[in-house]
Amino acid sequence: MIFGSGILKGMLVTLKNFTSSYFKGPDEGGLFTVQYPEKRLPEKENFRNFPFLVFDNTPDNLRCVACDICAKECPPKCIYIVREFDKEGRPLKRPATFDIDLTVCMNCGFCEEACPFDAIYMDHDFEIANADRHDKLLYHKDDLLKSNEYFRKIRPTNASAVDARRHEAEEKKKAAAAAVAAKAAAPKPTPPAAPNSPAA
């Protein structure tokens, strides 16, 4: 009620902030700034920024089949893919070139949504700052390739789901192959499994 008591109240608030910044922890009203390069916050699993390509076991064994779906889906058109051909000129199921221009990429994640082969996923690596924006930020296939183990490390939930799905599909494929082999071996075959099963 006294003239100026509002000012005093406000001054008390700032003084409390000032003292608590020295004596209290980050969750009790003290300083909550994390000094970034030395310390960092724990990585969130659902954090996504730039895409990378997944390979199984060895870098030659990459999942990408150069189908160009992600390049077509990409809104800013930052993906550039060239299919690889063998000596006779027949197309192979792998890319010869796979470039992503990170200066253009807008981190939308449409590529990983669109990919039917579980080949491209969003990475957690955000420290890509560079003095050369033309060469160093245009990532080629070798820069983009990362192992499935890495994927499993940074995004365990998604990776295990993907692995389970792929494993199931592989089992089905094997079963189907076995069935075909059995059909070829036996003179009178039994009718095959439902042709449009979702996992096939």
Added chain:
Amino acid sequence: MDQIFVTLKSGILDQLGRFLPDWALVVHSVLISITAIAILGPVTMMYLTLLERKVVGRMQNRPGPNRVGKWGVLQPIADGIKMLTKEDIVPLRADGVLHFLAPVLIVMPALLVFAVIPFGRNMTPVNLNIGFLYFIAVSSTSAIPIFMASWGSRNKYALLGGMRVIAQMISYEVPMVLAAVPVLMLTGSLSTNDIVTAQSGWGGLQWFALTPWGFAGFIIFFLCGVAECNRSPFDLAEAESEIIAGFHTEYSGMKFALFYMAEFMNSFTVSAICTTLFLGGWQGPGFLPSWLWFFLKTYSLIFVMIWFRGTLPRFRIDQLMGLAWKLLLPMTLANILIAGFWHFTHGWIKIAGSIALVIASYEGLVRLNQRYTPEKRVYTFAE
């Protein structure tokens, strides 16, 4: 420990006296004081910027500058290097002479007032018998370079800022001087040294701020001082939300740094004079040396200034003027009256009279500051 700087200076003079004539010793004595002030001023300013950024940061739950050196101690030096190497831009149609002279001139009053500040026992650089008058006179001239800057920049924002500064400085000078009048009245001297010695009772704790009139005077003087050096919440002259940076809109690099320096040195000297007048200057219990007492008090006042800045939003220009002319000025006048009554009467008359004066002046202030609300009009025919 108390006289460490005094003995240091006399020691240097003794060494010089071996091979210098007497008149040269006098010159050197002056030179040593000037050097000390010329170093103290800018260094104080540099570290006040760091202190301000740290304290305001802490008040906003940020750590403040902490990259350059431990706790950011080298930040002011890094800033200085940056300022020195920045391009100096003069607007095409600016008045070149004024634009150049303003930042040079604004540092002068800020440095000159250091001369009369009693930093400790026997540590007044120049013991003028009109010390306080000198402070008021010199510090009020800093309105002129600010107006030079705003006029010389040929920028409307700068001019607006300059006009605001002039209005503000002239208005706040009046209550500032009048708030100090009781002190001058009771000590009977304008010399800063005498004012400090007048507060030496009670083992160095008989400060004027501990008397009722002194406390009121202290608050008013400090508020006016904050307004005098254009600091928040009275920093209308550089209100970035309205007029970019006010009078130093068109300044960059070292010229801008000089304005900044003047502002911080002003806030230091205003706090120092406030300490001298009301907080007993270098007086204090004997376990600390006198100059340390002085710097402790001054820096706590500066902390309060920074605290203001971290808390309060900016005044509107009419509120600012209203505060000076309608509230602070009558309060100082009443305070002079009450101080005289408190000092020159005794017994119950002193207490009763003072209380009566306080009540009367409060009533008067409330009456005078009532907002005019027009009566509701009754329309006879227009219903």
